[in-house]
Amino acid sequence: MDLVLFGIQGSGKGTQSKIIAEKFNLQIFETGGELRKLSSLDTELAKKVKSIIESGKLVPTEVVMEIVANFLHQLPEGACALFDGIPRSDDQQVQFDALMKKEGRSFMGLTINLTEEEAMKRLTTRRICTKCKEIYPAFYDKPVCEKCGGELITRSDDTPDAIKIRLSTFTEKTLPVINDYKSRGLMLDVNGRESIGNVTKEIFEVLSPHFKCL
C-alpha cells in the first residue's frame, strides 16, 4: 500500500515525511525532488520536462503524472511509495487516482491536521539560521543557532500577507481533495498541534495496522 501525505504548511509535513518513510520503508515522491533528479538525466521524459521549465511554464498535470508513472515503474518489486505534496488540487486528484488505478496500486491518505490560524501563528513566529538555514519554531528562545552559532532571523518570505496566500491556497485547493478521500474511507488523520515527537508517535500508531512494506 502506498501513502499520500497531506498537511498545511507549518504542520511539520516535510519533517514527518522523512521519518515515516524511514520507519515504514517507503520511497518518497516529492515533485520538486523528482524534477531535480530528472534534470540530470538524458531520457525522453527528462528532455520534455527540461524544455517546459526552460520556457518558463509550469509543468502541466499530465506531465507531472508521467513523472509519477516513471517513478512507480522504477520502484523495486513490492516497494511502496510515500507521496508528499501530490495531489494538491481536484484536477491533479482526478489524474492521480486514474494513474494509481491503471498501475494497480492501492493507497491510503494521511492528514496532519492543523488549522489555518494555527499554521499562521507558527509560520509568522519561526526563525531561520542565516548560516546553515536550519528553521527554529517560536518556542526556541535562544538568539543563535544551536548547530552552527549563526544569527537567527525571520524569513523574508514569511510576511503575514505572503503566508496568508500560501495557506489559503491549501484551504481552497487541497482541502477538497482531503475531504473527498475522507468521504471514500481512504483518509487517516492525526493532530498536528502536538510537538514533532508526539505527532510522530500518533502517526506510527495510525499507520502501523496498514503499512508493512518490503
Ligand SMILES: [Zn+2]
Ligand atoms: Zn545554523
